[in-house]
Amino acid sequence: xxxxxxxxxxxxxxxxxxxxxxxxxxxxxxxxxxxxxxxxxxxxxxxxxxxxxxxxxxxxxxxxxxxxxxxxxxxxxxxxxxxxxxxxxxxxxxxxxxxxxxxxxxxxxxxxxxxxxxxxxxxxxxxxxxxxxxxxxxxxxxxxxxxxxxxxxxxxxxxxxxxxxxxxxxxxxxxxxxxxxxxxxxxxxxxxxxxxxxxxxxxxxxxxxxxxxxxxxxxxxxxxxxxxxxxxxxxxxxxxxxxxxxxxxxxxxxxxxxxxxxxxxxxxxxxxxxxxxxxxxxxxxxxxxxxxxxxxxxxxxxxxxxxxxxxxxxxxxxxxxxxxxxxxxxxxxxxxxxxxxxxxxxxxxxxxxxxxxxxxxxxxxxxxxxxxxxxxxxxxxxxxxxxxxxxxxxxxxxxxxxxxxxxxxxxxxxxxxxxxxxxxxxxxxxxxxxxxxxxxxxxxxxxxxxxxxxxxxxxxxxxxxxxxxxxxxxxxxxxxxxxxxxxxxxxxxxxxx
Amino acid sequence: xxxxxxxxxxxxxxxxxxxxxxxxxxxxxxxxxxxxxxxxxxxxxxxxxxxxxxxxxxxxxxxxxxxxxxxxxxxxxxxxxxxxxxxxxxxxxxxxxxxxxxxxxxxxxxxxxxxxxxxxxxxxxxxxxxxxxxxxxxxxxxxxxxxxxxxxxxxxxxxxxxxxxxxxxxxxxxxxxxxxxxxxxxxxxxxxxxxxxxxxxxxxxxxxxxxxxxxxxxxxxxxxxxxxxxxxxxxxxxxxxxxxxxxxxxxxxxxxxxxxxxxxxxxxxxxxxxxxxxxxxxxxxxxxxxxxxxxxxxxxxxxxxxxxxxxxxxxxx
Amino acid sequence: xxxxxxxxxxxxxxxxxxxxxxxxxxxxxxxxxxxxxxxxxxxxxxxxxxxxxxxxxxxxxxxxxxxxxxxxxxxxxxxxxxxxxxxxxxxxxxxxxxxxxxxxxxxxxxxxxxxxxxxxxxxxxxxxxxxxxxxxxxxxxxxxxxxxxxxxxxxxxxxxxxxx
Numbered sequence: 001x002x003x004x005x006x007x008x009x010x011x012x013x014x015x016x017x018x019x020x021x022x023x024x025x026x027x028x029x030x031x032x033x034x035x036x037x038x039x040x041x042x043x044x045x046x047x048x049x050x051x052x053x054x055x056x057x058x059x060x061x062x063x064x065x066x067x068x069x070x071x072x073x074x075x076x077x078x079x080x081x082x083x084x085x086x087x088x089x090x091x092x093x094x095x096x097x098x099x100x101x102x103x104x105x106x107x108x109x110x111x112x113x114x115x116x117x118x119x120x121x122x123x124x125x126x127x128x129x130x131x132x133x134x135x136x137x138x139x140x141x142x143x144x145x146x147x148x149x150x151x152x153x154x155x156x157x158x159x160x161x162x163x164x165x166x167x168x169x170x171x172x173x174x175x176x177x178x179x180x181x182x183x184x185x186x187x188x189x190x191x192x193x194x195x196x197x198x199x200x201x202x203x204x205x206x207x208x209x210x211x212x213x214x215x216x217x218x219x220x221x222x223x224x225x226x227x228x229x230x231x232x233x234x235x236x237x238x239x240x241x242x243x244x245x246x247x248x249x250x251x252x253x254x255x256x257x258x259x260x261x262x263x264x265x266x267x268x269x270x271x272x273x274x275x276x277x278x279x280x281x282x283x284x285x286x287x288x289x290x291x292x293x294x295x296x297x298x299x300x301x302x303x304x305x306x307x308x309x310x311x312x313x314x315x316x317x318x319x320x321x322x323x324x325x326x327x328x329x330x331x332x333x334x335x336x337x338x339x340x341x342x343x344x345x346x347x348x349x350x351x352x353x354x355x356x357x358x359x360x361x362x363x364x365x366x367x368x369x370x371x372x373x374x375x376x377x378x379x380x381x382x383x384x385x386x387x388x389x390x391x392x393x394x395x396x397x398x399x400x401x402x403x404x405x406x407x408x409x410x411x412x413x414x415x416x417x418x419x420x421x422x423x424x425x426x427x428x429x430x431x432x433x434x435x436x437x438x439x440x441x442x443x444x445x446x447x448x449x450x451x452x453x454x455x456x457x458x459x460x461x462x463x464x465x466x467x468x469x470x471x472x473x474x475x476x477x478x479x480x481x482x483x484x485x486x487x488x489x490x491x492x493x494x495x496x497x
Numbered sequence: 498x499x500x501x502x503x504x505x506x507x508x509x510x511x512x513x514x515x516x517x518x519x520x521x522x523x524x525x526x527x528x529x530x531x532x533x534x535x536x537x538x539x540x541x542x543x544x545x546x547x548x549x550x551x552x553x554x555x556x557x558x559x560x561x562x563x564x565x566x567x568x569x570x571x572x573x574x575x576x577x578x579x580x581x582x583x584x585x586x587x588x589x590x591x592x593x594x595x596x597x598x599x600x601x602x603x604x605x606x607x608x609x610x611x612x613x614x615x616x617x618x619x620x621x622x623x624x625x626x627x628x629x630x631x632x633x634x635x636x637x638x639x640x641x642x643x644x645x646x647x648x649x650x651x652x653x654x655x656x657x658x659x660x661x662x663x664x665x666x667x668x669x670x671x672x673x674x675x676x677x678x679x680x681x682x683x684x685x686x687x688x689x690x691x692x693x694x695x696x697x698x699x700x701x702x703x704x705x706x707x708x709x710x711x712x713x714x715x716x717x718x719x720x721x722x723x724x725x726x727x728x729x730x731x732x733x734x735x736x737x738x739x740x741x742x743x744x745x746x747x748x749x750x751x752x753x754x755x756x757x758x759x760x761x762x763x764x765x766x767x768x769x770x771x772x773x774x775x776x777x778x779x780x781x782x783x784x785x786x787x788x789x790x791x792x793x794x795x796x797x798x799x800x801x802x803x804x805x806x807x808x809x810x811x812x813x814x
Numbered sequence: 815x816x817x818x819x820x821x822x823x824x825x826x827x828x829x830x831x832x833x834x835x836x837x838x839x840x841x842x843x844x845x846x847x848x849x850x851x852x853x854x855x856x857x858x859x860x861x862x863x864x865x866x867x868x869x870x871x872x873x874x875x876x877x878x879x880x881x882x883x884x885x886x887x888x889x890x891x892x893x894x895x896x897x898x899x900x901x902x903x904x905x906x907x908x909x910x911x912x913x914x915x916x917x918x919x920x921x922x923x924x925x926x927x928x929x930x931x932x933x934x935x936x937x938x939x940x941x942x943x944x945x946x947x948x949x950x951x952x953x954x955x956x957x958x959x960x961x962x963x964x965x966x967x968x969x970x971x972x973x974x975x976x977x978x
Contacts, residue, residue, distance in 0.1 A: 036964040043538030045960060047547070140691035148750075163866060164877045168829060171864035174838050175857060180852040182843075184676050185601045185811050186570065189857055197570040213906060220902035220933075233949045261685050322704020323681045330681070331539030337700055338544075344704035354599075388820050389934030390944060393925045397948060400909050400921070401956065405963040405977065408566050408573065410914035413965075417906045429825045447856040448678065454851060455675055456649055456692060543925075564963070 004126055007356030016357070023060035023363045027067015027373060031083060032075065038068050038328045047334055054339045055354050059361040061335050062315070065328055066118060067363065069271075069308045070369050073110040074380050077300075079395055081212035081402065083475050085203050086271035086307035088437050089279045091211045093292065093299030100295045103384060104239020107377040109246075109297065113253045113305035115190055119154030120257045121264075121312025125319065126359055130267055130345075135474040139266060141452035142463045146473035147266070149445035151273050152439065152475040156484025157280035163485065166432045173439025183448045184455075186208050196411030197468035204406040205416040206440060208399050210226055210433045213420025218387065218427065236341060241297075245483060249301035252282050256305030260420055263306075264313025270325060271310035276438045277307035311360075319343050319355065525585055525755055526559030528698055532745075533589035535574030538565050541700060541779050545618055546590045548775065549745065552766035554584035557758060571595050572605065577752075579607035583750030588615065588759060592744045596795060597802045599656060601812045607795065610749060613756055616763035617744030617786030617794065619776050622699040622721050623657060624731070626711040628688055636715040636733035637665075639694070643670025651675040651683035655805065656741060657696045659798065660717040660730045662805050663737035674809055687711065696739075699780040723780060740798065742784065744791040760788050822875050830868035836863035901933035917967025918957065919949035949973070 010016065026045075030036045042061055051056035072083040077094035090110070097106040099335050124132070139147070152170070156163065177192045181198025191197040241249070256278045263271040263277065282302040283292050292299045314325035322344040324330035340352055348355045383391070404415045423433060457463035465471050520681065530553065536545045543565065550561040566574035571592030578589035591614070597604050625636065633639045642648065643665065648673055652658055658674055665672045675692050677683045680701040687695035688710045693757060694703070695711065699721055705711040706724070713727045718738045730737045745763055747756065766772055767785035776783045806812040840861045843854030873877045891899075905928050912921025926945025930936045953973045957964045964970070 023855050026864070033956065033960070033962075035956065035964070040538045040961060043543060043547070046544065048541065060896060105813075136685050137689035140686060140689055162878045168864060168867040168871065171860055171867055172829070172833070175858035175864055177856040177917075178840075178860065181570065181603075184677065185853050187811075187813060187843070187853055188603055189843055189853055190836055192839065199573070217899070217902060220899045221891060221895055223892065240938070249824055268596050321708070323685060324679070325681070327537060330679070331537075333704075334540055334544075334779070335704065336702070338775065339779060342704045345708040346704075374752075387934075389930045389936045389941075392905070392929040393922070393944070395950065396905055396909055396925055396929070397922055397952065400913055401918075401962060402950070403962055404913050404965055408568055408963060410910065410965065413913040414910045419905055421903075425825070431825075443856075443860070448854075451851050452675055452677070455673065457709070458673075460649065 002359060002411050003352055003356045006360075007360030008363075010055060010353050010357030011059070015053070015194070016059055016361065017364070019052070019056045020063055020361050020365050021061020021368055024067040024070075024369050025372060026060075027064040027069075028071040028369065028376075030064065031068040031071020034075070034081070034083065034398045035405030037406070038064055039331055040441055043128075044333050046315075046338065049335070049339070054341060055301045055340055055357045058336060058354065058358055059365075061217030061332060062358060062362065063365050065315070065332060066308075066311055066365065067369055068112060069118075070111065070373055071313045073107060073114070073304060074452055075398070076473050077106045077110065078380065078383055079212065079398070080215040081395065081398060082207045083402070084308070085207065085437070085441060086275045087304075088207050088211065088272075088309075089434060090300060090432055091293075092279075093296050094304070094331075094451045095215075095295065096295035097300060098384070099295070100294070101117040102241075102245070104377055105241035105245050105297075106300055107380065108239060108374065109241050109249045109253075109303040111302050111373045111377065113249065113256065113301050114308040115366055115370040116253050117257045117305045117309035118312055118369070119363060121309050121315075122359060122362040122366065124261050125312065125316050125442050127360075129316060129320045133317055135265055136317050136321065136323060138467075138469055140467075141456065143447040143467060143470045143473065145274040145446055145449035145453060145464065145476065146470040148442045148449065150473050150477040150480060151277065151442050152446070153480040153484065154277055154280040156481060157283055161462045162430075165430070166278040166435050169426075169435040170439040173436040174443040176206070176436075177440045177443035178339075178447070183444065183452055194224060196409075199407075201415055201440075202403075202407045202412055203437075203441065205403045205412045206419055207418025209416035210423035210426075210437065212395065212399050213416060214423030214433075216392065217420065217424040220392075236403050239381060245297050246295040252278070252298045252302035253283070253305045255281060256302040257309045260306030261313040264310030264325070265316050266325075270314050271437075274304035276434075279434075315362075316338040319347075319358070320345065322490045343378050361495065371458065448489040462482075502629055506609045522529055526557055527808075528586060529562050530554075530557075530585070531581075532561055532563050533574045533578045533587065534563055534565050535567060535571035535590065535592040535595075536565070537567050539549070542590060544775060545743055545772065546745075547616065548769070548772050549763060549766040552769060552772075553759065553762040555764065556569070556762040560603075569595075570599060572599055576606050578746070579748060583748040583752075585747070585751050585755035585759075588745055588747040591744050591795070593656060593741060593795060594642060594654065598707055598806065601803060601806045601814055603716050603814070604692070609792075612746040613749045613751055614788040614792040614795075615745045615747060615759045616757065616788050617742045617784060617791035618763065618767045618772065619743050620718065620782045620784045621741045621743070622719065622739075622780055622782055623660065623670065623696065623717045623739045624702050624706075624713045624721070624727075625715045625717075626662065626684075626687060626695045626702050626713055627644075627693060627704065628690055629712050631693075631712070633714060636735070639666045639714055640664065640670045640735070643672065644668065647671045647673050648694065649673045649675050649694045651677050651686050651692040652696045653677050653680050655809070655811075656802060657698070657739055659801055659805065660735075660739040661694070661696055663801065664735035665728055667735055667737075669693060684711070684801035698741075703780060708794050714807040721780060722777070725741040742786065742791060742794045743781075744786060755777060756788075757773065817877055822878075823872055825872040826875065826878065828869050830872055833861055833865035833868050839867055869929065898933045903930055905933070905939060913965040915967070916965070917970040917971055918964045919953050921965060921971045922949040922952055 030038055030041050072087050075081045075083050075086040076090040077098050080095040081092050082088045082091050092312040094106045112206050259278050260274040282298040283289050286298050299305040317325055318329045324333045401410045453463045498786045532550045534543050536542050547563050554561040566577055572595040575592050575595045578587055581587035643668050661672050683695045683697055684705055686692045715730045715733045716727050717730045718740050764785050773783045844852040845854045846852045880922050910945035919928050923945035930941035931938050954977055956962045958974045
C-alpha cells in the first residue's frame with residue numbers, strides 16, 4: 001500500500017499526468033480509427049520516447065495499450081464493424097441495442113464497464129500479482145488443449161434456435177481456422193493453391209466481412225421509409241442508460257470483470273475467449289435468455305467488461321514475469337527493455353518507482369479514459385444521424401481500410417467481401433455467426449496444443465490427464481457440453497428483429 | 498491473386514518512370530524509396546530497419562518509407578521485394594526463413610540469385626536456457642542426459658535450434674523440437690517444466706534470467722556482454738553455432754552504383770552510435786557486414802538447416 | 815410445397831458441398847507426421863464433421879427449424895429497393911477492384927458516386943464533393959500522417975506529394 005502511494009506520488013507530476021493523458025487519448029483514437037493498430041502507433045512513437053524520462057515513456061506507451069480497448073467498442077455498437085476480435089461479441093447485442101435506439105446507453109454501459117474492469121484489473125495486478133502470475137506456468141500444452149475444449153463446449157450455449165445449425169457453424173469455423181500454413185510443418189493446407197490464402201484467413205477480414213459488410217447488405221434491402229436508422233436522443237443527457245438498463249448491467253459487469261481478468265492472465269487469445277465465455281455465462285444466468293441477440297443489456301455489459309478486464313489481466317504476466325501475452329504486449333516488452341527496464345520480479349524490487357508509478361498511472365489512466373469517453377459518446381452517436389446515402393460509403397471505406405491495413409494487401413479485402421456475401425446469405429437463413437468466429441479463434445490453439453502435447457509426450461495420450469488442471473477442465477468441458485445439449489424448454493418469441 | 502495483378506500494374510508504371518533513372522543514376526532518388534520489413538512494427542528488427550531507413554534518407558537526400566508486409570512467415574514481404582522493378586526504389590530487411598527454411602517446404606517465388614545482398618547490421622545472441630531447478634549445471638550435463646533420453650527444446654523459429662542440433666549430431670544426444678507460436682510460449686513451457694530447454698534470443702530470455710526462474714547453460718554465437726561468465730556452445734566443447742544476422746537486400750538487377758550507395762549507407766547505419774546503443778540495450782550484437790559477408794553468413798548455413806528440416810520431417814522439396 | 819422444401823434445403827446443400835470440397839483437400843494431407851498427429855488430422859475431422867452435420871440437415875431439414883424464431887421476416891421488396899440493393903453489391907465489388915488496382919482516392923470517389931448518387935439518388939455534385947472530401951481526408955490524414963497501410967496508386971502518391 002505504501003508502495004502504491006509512492007507510485008501515485010510519481011504519477012502526480014504534471015509531466016507524467018500529461019503523458020498519461022496523451023497515451024490514453026491516443027489509445028482511444030487508435031481504437032476508433034480502422035487500420036490504426038496499437039502496434040504501429042507504438043512503433044512510430046518509440047523513437048520519440050527515447051528522450052523522455054523512462055517512467056513517463058512507459059506510462060504513455062502502456063496508456064495506448066489499455067486505451068485501445070475503450071475506443072474499439074464504438075464501431076462495433078454503432079456500425080457493427082468489429083475493430084478487433086474481442087469486440088465481435090459486442091457487435092451482436094450492442095448493435096442490436098443501437099438498432100432499438102439505445103446506442104448511447106450501450107456505449108455508456110460499455111465505458112463504465114470498461115472502467116470498472118480496468119480499475120479492478122489494476123487492483124488485481126497491485127495485490128495478486130505474484131501468485132496469479134504463477135498460473136501462467138501451470139498451463140502446458142495439455143492444459144491449453146483442455147481449456148480450449150471447455151471454451152468450445154461453451155459454444156453450445158450460444159446456440160439460439162437449432163442446435164444442429166449452430167454446431168454446423170462451429171464446425172465451419174474450425175475448418176476455416178485450418179486454412180493456411182500448418183503451424184507445425186508449415187505446409188499449405190486447404191489453400192487450393194492460392195498464395196493469398198497461405199497465411200490463412202485473417203480474423204479481421206472474416207469478422208468485418210461476416211458482421212460489418214453483411215449488415216450493409218441487409219440495410220440496403222430496406223426501403224428508405226422503413227429504415228429506422230435509430231434517431232439519437234435529443235436531450236443532452238439522453239444517452240445515459242435508464243434505471244432498468246443500469247440495474248441489469250451490474251451483475252454482468254461484476255462477473256465479466258472477474259472472468260475476464262482470470263482468463264486474460266493466460267497467454268494467447270485471452271480477451272477473445274473472455275468475451276465469448278462471458279456471453280455464454282450471462283446467457284446462462286439471464287432471466288430471459290431468448291432476448292440474447294436482440295439487444296440484451298447483459299449480452300453487451302458482460303463481454304464488453306470481460307474483454308477490458310482481460311486486457312488488464314494480460315499486462316500481469318508482462319509486468320510480473322516479462323512474458324508478453326500477445327503481439328501488443330510483446331512490443332511493449334521490447335519498449336521496456338529499450339528503456340533499460342526488464343519487467344519481472346527484479347523490476348519490483350530494484351526499480352519500484354517505475355513499477356508502482358506505472359501501476360498508479362493505470363488507475364489514473366482509467367479515470368481519464370472514463371472522463372474522456374463519456375462526452376465523446378454524445379458526439380459519436382450523432383453518426384447515426386448521417387443518412388444512409390452518406391453513411392454507406394463511410395462504412396464501406398472504413399471496412400476497406402481496416403481489412404487492407406491488417407492484412408497488408410488487396411487479397412484481404414477480397415476475402416472480406418466474399419465473407420460479406422456469405423454472411424448475408426447465412427443470416428438470411430438464421431445461422432449463428434458468433435459461433436463460427438469463436439470456433440475459428442479457438443480451433444488453431446486447440447490443434448497446436450494437442451500436437452505440441454503429443455510431441456512432448458512422444459505420442460502418449462496419457463499426457464492429457466496427467467495434471468489436475470487438465471482433468472478438471474476436461475470434466476468441465478464434458479459437463480458444459482451435456483448441459484448445452486440438454487433439450488431446452490421452447491421459448492415463446494414475442495418480438496422479432 | 499489480386500495482389501499479384503496489382504503488382505504487375507505497379508511494375509508497368511514503375512518501368513516507365515525508371516527508364517531514365519537506369520540510364521543515369523544522377524537523379525536517383527527522384528521518388529520515395531520503400532523499405533519492406535516482413536515483421537510486425539515495434540519489434541527489435543523493425544526498429545533497426547527504421548533506424549536504417551533514417552540513415553539512408555539522410556545519406557541520399559531522398560524519402561524512405563518503411564512498409565511492414567507481415568505474412569507468409571516473412572515470405573510475402575520478401576516476394577514483394579524480389580518482384581519489384583530493379584530501379585533502386587525497393588529494398589527489404591532479409592527474412593532468413595524464406596531463404597533457408599521455406600524453399601524446402603513450399604514453392605518460393607525467388608531464389609538466392611534474384612537478390613543482391615546489401616549488408617548486415619547485427620546478430621542476435623541466443624541462449625540455451627533451462628528451468629532454474631533443473632539438475633543440469635553445465636551444457637555437458639545436459640548432453641550427457643541426452644545420450645540416455647530424448648531432450649525437448651522449444652523455440653518459435655526452427656533456426657534457433659541449429660547450435661543444439663549440431664551439438665547433438667557430434668555427441669549422439671537426442672533432441673526433439675517443440676514448435677511454439679511465440680518466444681514467450683517457449684519460455685513459459687520451460688519454466689513450467691513441460692519442455693527441457695528454451696532456445697531463444699537474449700532479449701526475450703532476459704526477464705526470466707534476471708528473476709532467476711531460468712538459468713543459462715550456454716550461449717551462442719558469442720558470450721553475452723551482460724552475462725560474461727556463461728560459455729558459448731563452442732567453448733563448452735561442441736562445434737555448434739546459431740547465427741542469425743540481420744541485414745538487407747534488394748532485387749539483383751538494381752544498377753551497381755545504386756547498390757553501392759545502399760551498401761555504404763547500411764554500413765554507416767550499422768556503425769551509427771544510435772544504432773549501436775539501441776542494439777546494446779536490447780542485448781544484440783552490433784555486427785556491421787558488407788553485402789558479401791552477409792550473404793556468406795546466411796549461405797554457409799544452408800546445408801545444416803536442410804538436414805535439420807529433413808530430420809524433423811518438414812522437408813518436402 | 816416442394817419449392818418451399820427446396821429453398822429450405824438449399825443452404826444445407828451448399829454447406830455440404832463446401833464441406834465436402836474442403837474435406838477432399840484435407841484428405842491429401844498427411845494424417846501422421848514423425849511426431850504424432852500430422853497436418854491432415856484436424857482439417858479432416860473438422861471438415862468431415864461439417865459435412866456430416868450439413869448432410870444430416872439436408873436429409874432432415876426439420877432439425878434446422880427454429881421453434882422460437884420463424885426466420886427473418888421478409889419485408890416486401892419493391893423494384894426500387896432491389897435496385898438499391900444491387901448497387902450496394904456493386905459497391906462491395908468496387909471495394910475489391912479498387913483496393914487492388916485503383917488506390918484509395920479513386921475508390922473513395924467512385925464509391926461515393928455509386929452509393930450516394932446512383933443508389934440513393936442524391937444530387938451528383940454533393941456526392942462528388944463528399945467523395946473528394948473522403949479521398950483527401952483518407953489519403954492525407956490517415957494514409958500520410960497516421961501512416962496507415964492503404965490501397966495505393968498513382969493518384970494517391972500525387973495527393974500525398976501535395977503535403978510532403
